[in-house]
Amino acid sequence: MKKSSNNVTIIDVASEAGVSYTTVSRVINNKENVRPETRERVLMAMTRLGYVVDQRARSLAGGRSQVIGLLVHDVGTSYIGEIIRGIDAELASAQYDLILYTTHRRKTKESAYVATLTRGLADGLLLVLPRNPGAYLETLRQYHFPHVLIDHRGLDEETPAVAAANRQGAYNATKYLIELGHQRIGFITGAMDQVCAQDRLEGYKAALVDHGIAFDPELVYEGDFFQPSGYTGASALLELPRPPSAIFASNDVSAFGVMEAVREHHLHIPEDISVVGFDDIPQAAHVHPPLTTVRQPLEEMGRIATRMLLEYIADPHLPVERVELPTELVIRQSCQPPKSWEGGG
Amino acid sequence: MKKSSNNVTIIDVASEAGVSYTTVSRVINNKENVRPETRERVLMAMTRLGYVVDQRARSLAGGRSQVIGLLVHDVGTSYIGEIIRGIDAELASAQYDLILYTTHRRKTKESAYVATLTRGLADGLLLVLPRNPGAYLETLRQYHFPHVLIDHRGLDEETPAVAAANRQGAYNATKYLIELGHQRIGFITGAMDQVCAQDRLEGYKAALVDHGIAFDPELVYEGDFFQPSGYTGASALLELPRPPSAIFASNDVSAFGVMEAVREHHLHIPEDISVVGFDDIPQAAHVHPPLTTVRQPLEEMGRIATRMLLEYIADPHLPVERVELPTELVIRQSCQPPKSWEGGG
DNA sequence: GATAAAATTGTGAACGTTCACATTACTGAA
DNA sequence: TTCAGTAATGTGAACGTTCACAATTTTATC
Numbered sequence: 001m002k003k004s005s006n007n008v009t010i011i012d013v014a015s016e017a018g019v020s021y022t023t024v025s026r027v028i029n030n031k032e033n034v035r036p037e038t039r040e041r042v043l044m045a046m047t048r049l050g051y052v053v054d055q056r057a058r059s060l061a062g063g064r065s066q067v068i069g070l071l072v073h074d075v076g077t078s079y080i081g082e083i084i085r086g087i088d089a090e091l092a093s094a095q096y097d098l099i100l101y102t103t104h105r106r107k108t109k110e111s112a113y114v115a116t117l118t119r120g121l122a123d124g125l126l127l128v129l130p131r132n133p134g135a136y137l138e139t140l141r142q143y144h145f146p147h148v149l150i151d152h153r154g155l156d157e158e159t160p161a162v163a164a165a166n167r168q169g170a171y172n173a174t175k176y177l178i179e180l181g182h183q184r185i186g187f188i189t190g191a192m193d194q195v196c197a198q199d200r201l202e203g204y205k206a207a208l209v210d211h212g213i214a215f216d217p218e219l220v221y222e223g224d225f226f227q228p229s230g231y232t233g234a235s236a237l238l239e240l241p242r243p244p245s246a247i248f249a250s251n252d253v254s255a256f257g258v259m260e261a262v263r264e265h266h267l268h269i270p271e272d273i274s275v276v277g278f279d280d281i282p283q284a285a286h287v288h289p290p291l292t293t294v295r296q297p298l299e300e301m302g303r304i305a306t307r308m309l310l311e312y313i314a315d316p317h318l319p320v321e322r323v324e325l326p327t328e329l330v331i332r333q334s335c336q337p338p339k340s341w342e343g344g345g
Numbered sequence: 346m347k348k349s350s351n352n353v354t355i356i357d358v359a360s361e362a363g364v365s366y367t368t369v370s371r372v373i374n375n376k377e378n379v380r381p382e383t384r385e386r387v388l389m390a391m392t393r394l395g396y397v398v399d400q401r402a403r404s405l406a407g408g409r410s411q412v413i414g415l416l417v418h419d420v421g422t423s424y425i426g427e428i429i430r431g432i433d434a435e436l437a438s439a440q441y442d443l444i445l446y447t448t449h450r451r452k453t454k455e456s457a458y459v460a461t462l463t464r465g466l467a468d469g470l471l472l473v474l475p476r477n478p479g480a481y482l483e484t485l486r487q488y489h490f491p492h493v494l495i496d497h498r499g500l501d502e503e504t505p506a507v508a509a510a511n512r513q514g515a516y517n518a519t520k521y522l523i524e525l526g527h528q529r530i531g532f533i534t535g536a537m538d539q540v541c542a543q544d545r546l547e548g549y550k551a552a553l554v555d556h557g558i559a560f561d562p563e564l565v566y567e568g569d570f571f572q573p574s575g576y577t578g579a580s581a582l583l584e585l586p587r588p589p590s591a592i593f594a595s596n597d598v599s600a601f602g603v604m605e606a607v608r609e610h611h612l613h614i615p616e617d618i619s620v621v622g623f624d625d626i627p628q629a630a631h632v633h634p635p636l637t638t639v640r641q642p643l644e645e646m647g648r649i650a651t652r653m654l655l656e657y658i659a660d661p662h663l664p665v666e667r668v669e670l671p672t673e674l675v676i677r678q679s680c681q682p683p684k685s686w687e688g689g690g
Numbered sequence: 691g692a693t694a695a696a697a698t699t700g701t702g703a704a705c706g707t708t709c710a711c712a713t714t715a716c717t718g719a720a
Numbered sequence: 721t722t723c724a725g726t727a728a729t730g731t732g733a734a735c736g737t738t739c740a741c742a743a744t745t746t747t748a749t750c
Contacts, residue, residue, distance in 0.1 A: 007464070007735095007736090009735090009736055009737085010736065010737065011736080019699075019700090020699065020700045020701080021700090021736090021737085022699075022700060022701080022738085022739090023698085023699060023700080025737070025738065025739090026698095026699090028737095029738085032697095033696095033697060033698055033699090034698075034699085035697085035698065035699090035746095038698080038699085050460065052460050052461050052464045053464070053736090053737080054405075054464050054465075054735085054736055054737070055464070055465050055466060055737095056401045056402075056405045056410070056465075056466060056735085056736080056737085057401075057405055057705090057735070057736035057738090058736080058737050059401045059705090059737085060399075060401045060402055060405055060704095060705045060706065060707085060735090060736080060737070060738090061704075061705055061736075061737040061738040061739080062704085062705065062737085062738050062739065063737075063738060063739095065401070065466075067444070074430075075426060075429045075430060075433060076423070076426030076427055076429055076430040077426065078421070078423055078426070080426075081421030081422065081423070081425075081426055082421055084420045084421055084445075085419075085420060085421040088420055088445075088447050097444060097445070097446065097465075098444065098445045099412070099443065099444045099445070100429075100442070100443045100444070100445055102433050102437070115395065115397050116397045116398075119352070119397045119398070119399050119400075121400055121401060121410075121412070121466055256628075256631050259633075260631070263633070283601075283628045283631075283632075286572070286601050286604075286605065286628075286632065287628075287631065287632055287633065288604075288608070288632065352705095352706090354705090354706055354707085355706065356706080364729075364730090365729065365730045365731080366706090366707085366730090367708085367709090367729070367730060367731080368728085368729060368730080370707070370708065370709090371729090373707095374708085377727095378726095378727060378728055378729085379729085380727085380728065380729090383728080383729085398706090398707080399705085399706055399707070400707095401705090401706080401707090402705070402706035402707040402708090402735090403706075403707050403708075404707085404735090405705090405706080405707070405734095405735045405736065405737085406706075406707040406708040406709080406734075406735055407707085407708050407709065407734085407735065408707075408708060408709095
């Protein structure tokens with residue numbers, strides 16, 4: 001790496017301070033049993049020489065690397081962005097750094113990849129919404145490598161995880177639409193290989209049933225959480241012989257697609273059709289009209305997962321913890337009672 | 346770190362394959378002068394034992410860490426997200442990983458912090474829009490640590506950098522508005538301690554002058570690139586005795602703030618007032634009406650900067666390269682000729 | 691003032707690699 | 721067959737730490 005010539009090491013500091021290198025190490029790591037004046041002398045020498053610890057060496061020798069890994073499939077979405085923000089905040093106070101692994105890029109066998117991670121620089125791993133968690137989790141568990149899942153319930157009860165109350169959120173949003181008077185409510189699903197997408201669909205169905213509305217498969221369009229799927233899904237729903245008076249999309253981004261489709265059909269939100277999203281990403285408040293959506297506490301999820309992970313790193317034998325954070329319906333201006341509705345309740 | 350017991354090292358592989366550990370190292374690093382059958386044997390042993398290289402040891406011993414650092418002040422914005430996407434794509438093909446450093450969090454002296462970075466795991470550093478580049482760049486240069494600036498021109502011609510043609514972009518957008526017939530064009534600046542914000546203001550001014558329109562300081566509101574500043578700026582401009590017929594915001598996010606303010610004044614875009622942004626972040630296309638904006642090739646900037654950085658890492662003595670990528674006016678539906686305008690040109 | 695106990699400091703090895711150099715094995719020409 | 725020259729492999733040290741343990745100093749107790 002040839003990191004310049006002025007690599008001042010623990011040994012340089014030691015001779016500058018007139019002590020052994022172990023003592024310097026003790027000072028760095030705030031170990032006890034160092035005489036105050038010695039500590040002081042070492043500290044002085046360190047600043048005088050501009051010493052800074054080499055994480056690689058430290059980690060190799062058995063310490064912590066002070067780095068945690070974050071495994072995501074795509075950076076750059078505001079969904080991930082919000083989560084990272086929470087992680088970062090929590091990491092900052094623990095003096096940890098963050099290494100980013102994106103899954104979409106590797107060709108290697110997933111489990112082999114995870115093995116690399118565990119040998120790598122990270123002390124622990126955060127996984128956001130992994131596509132095929134099986135491959136990862138098994139390896140991680142086998143290596144006893146600290147890890148926490150975000151926005152995913154994992155394979156079984158033995159996986160530490162932080163998720164949102166997806167089912168409940170979808171239930172409440174659907175209930176809200178029903179109570180506004182909607183009877184035909186379209187639903188755009190997320191990527192159905194993901195548990196959260198399944199949960200949201202379930203919540204939607206449950207609310208219908210609980211309110212005496214028959215579930216109509218015709219009103220459900222299988223999407224994938226991306227905007228185009230919201231667009232095509234809504235287009236299909238709007239062209240039904242009996243179109244819905246409201247559409248509930250499984251995330252905000254696909255709700256934006258729905259809004260686009262509605263506009264192209266020369267209909268207005270919320271006068272002609274109500275729209276609800278899920279996530280409450282920042283721009284949900286800033287589209288027109290502002291989107292009513294189910295708020296997922298993304299930043300907090302990142303925060304809590306990080307806190308859990310740091311605890312596992314400190315003590316790998318802590319019991320498995322699984323957190324489900326509440327979701328909250330954020331009512332904005334994209335919903336109103338359907339046109340045909342004659343009031344009452 | 347206690348990374349499980351099954352830490353298979355180069356030495357285990359060596360004895361499994363019946364060669365010395367150096368030979369294994371040679372195979373791993375694809376060095377020449379290894380007999381094909383020996384190589385084969387080592388490879389077999391590696392897979393059999395599930396060997397995976399320890400980056401920390403490799404890096405310590407003088408190799409590459411295969412990690413580059415990314416210094417940003419805030420993750421979670423789609424501006425950064427787009428850039429990261431480009432970086433990530435480029436890194437993937439080079440088998441590099443990405444470590445994220447956020448500046449807003451450290452209390453330590455900036456230059457001391459950078460020193461840490463250079464001793465850390467990264468082989469090089471990418472800096473996105475640093476707040477006070479002086480502190481960083483001096484240290485980096487002094488340490489001969491490979492680095493590339495993104496979206497910032499740096500202190501002098503000696504800093505490798507990738508930026509966008511901010512001045513030209515602002516010029517063209519302003520010109521576009523003028524050619525639509527606008528004479529009073531409001532301008533919301535970015536954070537004026539940043540060069541890109543200064544450049545955009547300059548481009549705006551230059552276009553006015555070139556088209557014989559006197560620059561009116563009353564029409565310029567000093568913002569900070571965030572949405573609220575766009576909102577308050579536009580509110581102020583709209584309440585002027587002679588309000589502008591178009592507002593040009595220095596980035597998309599503040600343009601969203603402008604749109605909000607326009608709506609609150611019960612005016613319509615583009616009928617009553619035209620709005621232009623800068624950046625072309627993904628949601629610019631999805632607000633209502635879709636925002637006309639100056640496209641900055643964010644992803645490409647990340648990509649190119651990364652490619653440059655990797656070259657510097659491979660050969661630190663390469664000459665300093667400075668790239669300015671063109672910007673492009675993306676015309677959507679947020680602009681039209683002003684109401685009062687009677688055609689002609 | 692001697693002695694054990696406790697606090698402080700130092701020593702040596704280890705972590706898993708890469709690199710410079712030394713050694714051995716192989717090739718082909720005299 | 722012998723010798724040089726090259727290709728292939730091995731050896732030893734180094735990278736900068738931490739950790740277990742050994743050695744030393746200080747403190748407290750009688």
